[in-house]
Amino acid sequence: MSESDGGELDGTTVGLFLAPRGTEEVEFTEPKEAVEEAGADVDVLGSETGEVETVESDLDPAGTHEVERAFSDVSPDEYDALVVPGGTVGADELRVDEDAVELLREHVTEGKPLGVICHGPWTLVEADAAEGRTLTSYPSLQTDVRNAGGEWVDEEVVVDENLVTSRKPDDLPAFREAIVETFAGGTGE
Numbered sequence: 001m002s003e004s005d006g007g008e009l010d011g012t013t014v015g016l017f018l019a020p021r022g023t024e025e026v027e028f029t030e031p032k033e034a035v036e037e038a039g040a041d042v043d044v045l046g047s048e049t050g051e052v053e054t055v056e057s058d059l060d061p062a063g064t065h066e067v068e069r070a071f072s073d074v075s076p077d078e079y080d081a082l083v084v085p086g087g088t089v090g091a092d093e094l095r096v097d098e099d100a101v102e103l104l105r106e107h108v109t110e111g112k113p114l115g116v117i118c119h120g121p122w123t124l125v126e127a128d129a130a131e132g133r134t135l136t137s138y139p140s141l142q143t144d145v146r147n148a149g150g151e152w153v154d155e156e157v158v159v160d161e162n163l164v165t166s167r168k169p170d171d172l173p174a175f176r177e178a179i180v181e182t183f184a185g186g187t188g189e
Contacts, residue, residue, distance in 0.1 A: 007038070009183055010039035010040075011039075012035075012040040012080045012183060012184075013040065013042075014035045014041070014079065014081045014082065015074065015078070015079040015103075016031065016032055016035075016083045016085075017046070017082065017085065018065060018085075019047075019094050020046065020052060020093050021053065022087045022088065022089025022090035022091075022093060023087045024086050025054040025063050027086045027117050027118055027169060028054055028085045029054075031115060031176060031179060032044075033176075034176035034177075034179060035180060038184070040080075040081075043069050043074070044065060044068045044069070045070070045100075045103075047067075047070065047071060047093075047099070047100070048067065048070050049067050050067055051064050051067075052064070052065055054090075055089070071097065071100045071102075071103050072099040076103060076106040076112065079112070080183065081112060082113075082114050083114075084114070084120035086117050086118020087119060090119070091118070091119035091121075091123060092122065095123045095126040100123065101123060101127045102127075104124070105129060108124075108127060111162060113162040113179075113185070114162060114163050114164070115164040115182070115183075116135075116164070117166045117171070117172075118137065118166070118167065118169070119137065119140075119141060121145060122144065124148075125147075128148070131148060131150060133160050134150070135160060135165040136153055136154065136158045136165045136166060138167055138168055154167070156170075164178045166178075
């Protein structure tokens with residue numbers, strides 16, 4: 001896609017989470033590509049800067065990506081939107097990273113848009129950001145979401161105001177479209 005085809009997200013800065021290990025490759029690369037094609041600037045955020053390996057199907061090495069900025073060195077004020085990919089191990093790593101959880105919590109408190117897929121909602125639960133929200137996730141997280149006060153539904157993509165969630169890699173086409181549309185709309189307020 002050429003620059004003239006994009007533009008919905010021109011002037012938008014997106015923070016894309018990348019766990020120290022275990023992030024699902026396509027759940028990282030596909031949303032990144034979608035928002036970049038729409039004109040957004042993307043910062044890859046992680047526990048620390050440097051190269052991180054992603055996985056395919058939770059177990060197989062898939063790719064290597066550069067973490068540009070550490071969670072501890074950024075502020076939610078720097079980002080118009082955030083994306084949290086899944087991967088069982090990656091999402092588990094993110095939900096115990098206090099800096100990642102705090103960044104997400106502050107971002108949600110400010111009412112900014114957010115895209116979360118697969119096991120990524122574990123981070124929402126940890127940030128106390130699921131309560132009163134309707135969302136989806138990988139099916140094994142439904143009890144966690146409900147216990148955190150959220151309503152879990154089994155749909156390929158769910159948009160609840162400024163929160164976009166999807167279940168798994170098969171849902172990426174719908175997730176890509178929904179995050180660009182939601183991020184272009186701002187806070188959803």
